Amino acid sequence: xxxxxxxxxxxxxxxxxxxxxxxxxxxxxxxxxxxxxxxxxxxxxxxxxxxxxxxxxxxxxxxxxxxxxxxxxxxxxxxxxxxxxxxxxxxxxxxxxxxxxxxxxxxxxxxxxxxxxxxxxxxxxxxxxxxxxxxxxxxxxxxxxxxxxxxxxxxxxxxxxxxxxxxxxxxxxxxxxxxxxxxxxxxxxxxxxxxxxxxxxxxxxxxxxxxxxxxxxxxxxxxxxxxxxxxxxxxxxxxxxxxxxxxxxxxxxxxxxxxxxxxxxxxxxxxxxxxxxxxxxxxxxxxxxxxxxxx
Amino acid sequence: xxxxxxxxxxxxxxxxxxxxxxxxxxxxxxxxxxxxxxxxxxxxxxxxxxxxxxxxxxxxxxxxxxxxxxxxxxxxxxxxxxxxxxxxxxxxxxxxxxxxxxxxxxxxxxxxxxxxxxxxxxxxxxxxxxxxxxxxxxxxxxxxxxxxxxxxxxxxxxxxxxxxxxxxxxxxxxxxxxxxxxxxxxxxxxxxxxxxxxxxxxxxxxxxxxxxxxxxxxxxxxxxxxxxxxxxxxxxxxxxxxxxxxxxxxxxxxxxxxxxxxxxxxxxxxxxxxxxxxxxxxxxxx
Amino acid sequence: xxxxxxxxxxxxxxxxxxxxxxxxxxxxxxxxxxxxxxxxxxxxxxxxxxxxxxxxxxxxxxxxxxxxxxxxxxxxxxxxxxxxxxxxxxxxxxxxxxxxxxxxxxxxxxxxxxxxxxxxxxxxxxxxxxxxxxxxxxxxxxxxxxxxxxxxxxxxxxxxxxxxxxxxxxxxxxxxxxxxxxxxxxxxxxxxxxxxxxxxxxxxxxxxxxxxxxxxxxxxxxxxxxxxxxxxxxxxxxxxxxxxxxxxxxxxxxxxxxxxxxxxxxxxxxx
Ligand SMILES: Nc1ncnc2c1ncn2[C@@H]1O[C@H](COP(=O)(O)OP(=O)(O)OP(=O)(O)O)[C@@H](O)[C@H]1O
Ligand SMILES: [Mg+2]
Numbered sequence: 001x002x003x004x005x006x007x008x009x010x011x012x013x014x015x016x017x018x019x020x021x022x023x024x025x026x027x028x029x030x031x032x033x034x035x036x037x038x039x040x041x042x043x044x045x046x047x048x049x050x051x052x053x054x055x056x057x058x059x060x061x062x063x064x065x066x067x068x069x070x071x072x073x074x075x076x077x078x079x080x081x082x083x084x085x086x087x088x089x090x091x092x093x094x095x096x097x098x099x100x101x102x103x104x105x106x107x108x109x110x111x112x113x114x115x116x117x118x119x120x121x122x123x124x125x126x127x128x129x130x131x132x133x134x135x136x137x138x139x140x141x142x143x144x145x146x147x148x149x150x151x152x153x154x155x156x157x158x159x160x161x162x163x164x165x166x167x168x169x170x171x172x173x174x175x176x177x178x179x180x181x182x183x184x185x186x187x188x189x190x191x192x193x194x195x196x197x198x199x200x201x202x203x204x205x206x207x208x209x210x211x212x213x214x215x216x217x218x219x220x221x222x223x224x225x226x227x228x229x230x231x232x233x234x235x236x237x238x239x240x241x242x243x244x245x246x247x248x249x250x251x252x253x254x255x256x257x258x259x260x261x262x263x264x265x266x267x268x269x270x271x272x273x274x275x276x277x278x279x280x281x282x283x284x285x286x287x288x289x290x291x292x293x294x295x
Numbered sequence: 296x297x298x299x300x301x302x303x304x305x306x307x308x309x310x311x312x313x314x315x316x317x318x319x320x321x322x323x324x325x326x327x328x329x330x331x332x333x334x335x336x337x338x339x340x341x342x343x344x345x346x347x348x349x350x351x352x353x354x355x356x357x358x359x360x361x362x363x364x365x366x367x368x369x370x371x372x373x374x375x376x377x378x379x380x381x382x383x384x385x386x387x388x389x390x391x392x393x394x395x396x397x398x399x400x401x402x403x404x405x406x407x408x409x410x411x412x413x414x415x416x417x418x419x420x421x422x423x424x425x426x427x428x429x430x431x432x433x434x435x436x437x438x439x440x441x442x443x444x445x446x447x448x449x450x451x452x453x454x455x456x457x458x459x460x461x462x463x464x465x466x467x468x469x470x471x472x473x474x475x476x477x478x479x480x481x482x483x484x485x486x487x488x489x490x491x492x493x494x495x496x497x498x499x500x501x502x503x504x505x506x507x508x509x510x511x512x513x514x515x516x517x518x519x520x521x522x523x524x525x526x527x528x529x530x531x532x533x534x535x536x537x538x539x540x541x542x543x544x545x546x547x548x549x550x551x552x553x554x555x556x557x558x559x560x561x562x563x564x565x566x567x568x569x570x571x572x573x574x575x576x577x578x579x580x581x
Numbered sequence: 582x583x584x585x586x587x588x589x590x591x592x593x594x595x596x597x598x599x600x601x602x603x604x605x606x607x608x609x610x611x612x613x614x615x616x617x618x619x620x621x622x623x624x625x626x627x628x629x630x631x632x633x634x635x636x637x638x639x640x641x642x643x644x645x646x647x648x649x650x651x652x653x654x655x656x657x658x659x660x661x662x663x664x665x666x667x668x669x670x671x672x673x674x675x676x677x678x679x680x681x682x683x684x685x686x687x688x689x690x691x692x693x694x695x696x697x698x699x700x701x702x703x704x705x706x707x708x709x710x711x712x713x714x715x716x717x718x719x720x721x722x723x724x725x726x727x728x729x730x731x732x733x734x735x736x737x738x739x740x741x742x743x744x745x746x747x748x749x750x751x752x753x754x755x756x757x758x759x760x761x762x763x764x765x766x767x768x769x770x771x772x773x774x775x776x777x778x779x780x781x782x783x784x785x786x787x788x789x790x791x792x793x794x795x796x797x798x799x800x801x802x803x804x805x806x807x808x809x810x811x812x813x814x815x816x817x818x819x820x821x822x823x824x825x826x827x828x829x830x831x832x833x834x835x836x837x838x839x840x841x842x843x844x845x846x847x848x849x850x851x852x
Contacts, residue, residue, distance in 0.1 A: 023720030481669030
């Protein structure tokens, strides 16, 4: 059949093609430059991080065999053939898991309470003083940037081995993270109610209580719940540095190559985390729904 | 001024009973939930030993420790050199881990995305495996990789890679699912097939979103990379843990300051790059 | 010749297209009209097999379109180009790359996957663009173009498919009167001078009357009118749209369209 397109004569086509290639080339040049930068960064990093592809290639079998061995008992039988043997330590692990959850809970609540107190001081629209606001922001940044595990290491020295150090580490980290998020919530509120109350001559804290707080509460709770999910995961490894919870048994099992214990504890943690995520997600959805109804 | 007109309280009350009546159901529920939460908090604090003498003694010790941390002091120049090198190593670990995870996560994300993979079972399995990978803590991955390639930063990079494959896989598949389906339809309607539909209809469109997520994770991985050193997977964490254990407290605060500076620098650079790529605000939400 | 026999498309309980039977001889310009939700888009999408019919058969010559799979299906799609209301271009790719998608079926996958096109293919794309006065913009990103320009890119993409049939789903619905005329003239030119069958969904009765050889009216998924434009009386239009005829002719009647023949030809290649 005939083509619907009448080919242009070469004389007309050539400049068009050349113009197109020129634009494409300039764009491609841009991409090539970026790619070159990335490749250079990768090369430098590989040297610094002692990347050894051959070592990885030779030993990659160990990775798979490690994963496989996780699911075999000492006796050589697969774990699911003898659940009682696999979960021989269940009562102890459940107690430690409970401790982990309690650490996450107390840490989240203490941190959220602290963040709640600070966020009104750190929000640009309602903060009573500029310098106080900057100081509070920096403090939150510090708490959030230093990893929880580092706080845990320091607290273990001060408070001794055990869950108290873990709780405080979680609380500090939560304070930093939620302080920022809460302040953002406050910055996004509708200012009219606050101004309305301030205009009656009410004190700052009264304006906050009745003007700002009602608009923010459901968001605060929602963020705190989200943080609780994260903190449950975090608390599960705080035991690695002796700060309480199931982590201490997990790292012992890993260090001493008790493979089936490792998988048993990991499965317990994964299940717990999944259940917590599901529950908090449900509560958060209801909260957000409520918030929208009220608006 | 004459006195305020007398208000007929009973009439007002009968017209607006909800302002005078006791709390409504929602308020009662909220109060009950708050009371239960508080009770659990107090129980938990008791259980975890907050009300014994250890807490107060600990606070006192913490105060002493904080006092000893100031002013930050690396000790000598040799230490500064070591710490800065370790910090660069940490950044390198984060960079390599993030990039390799991103590369490996793209195919997995395509398998998990509803608008690319039609086979439900494949989608389900890839989602579940991504979730599982994501739920295992990065420290556990680090310990496993140490078994494979030995102690050192390489194990750290691999740990970040593994744990990020899970996160990226999920984020990328969400970005892909949010992509406009019309360009894909345009390509499929010409007889181009699904592969080209994904290649030209989806990937160019989601690329900036993925790039911004990668940058965002690079920053947060720099923080993660500082802790994997604690279990021996390279980077500044090793020195930090060492300084804490040996109570070289001025060194501890010096290292923390270094980390803060590095994270702030990377934050700045990555947000500039993100901004250059897709404009302000976009991509900060994860 | 395209032949639809009792074609039904169900979305859940809803019969979006309900027992449509049509015969479209080669070389016709068919306008499909009907109110929103009548099933016009669904009908065209089934011909291109972007949607699969629930019942009935679609045949083209002696090919059973409804039974096509895999490569044969893609070959059919390559022969029957589709133009969309929303253009359906890849916004972040440049114009010529978008047009090259029309060659995707013909180029080997290993090459097209890496966005490599031969000079012949590019020449074809540029020629098609030039016919629509778009060749100068070949290197520009598609999402930086105006709606009318984007639709012309989409038409160029359809043309480089060298199709036997063009399906246009409300190609002018998001365009202004000037661009409407450009696009409709292009479609008419393609049909008149190149003998390509065009099936075009249209909202505007006036445009349908002016440009089409034949009109098919759909209501609730059923064919309620099938004839030449002159048979489409106001009474029929009223039935089709369920409105007063003044309303139907109302907004679209404002731009005064001269009959197609009386207008100077569009600067299309070959005209
Ligand atoms: N993917 C789908 N899922 C469910 N229902 C659909 C889908 N696509 C179309 N429909 C329904 O089928 C009916 C016909 O839709 P269609 O898009 O074909 O109408 P149309 O005539 O093109 O309308 P418009 O002029 O507004 O574009 C509508 O009721 C629509 O809601
Ligand atoms: Mg439609």
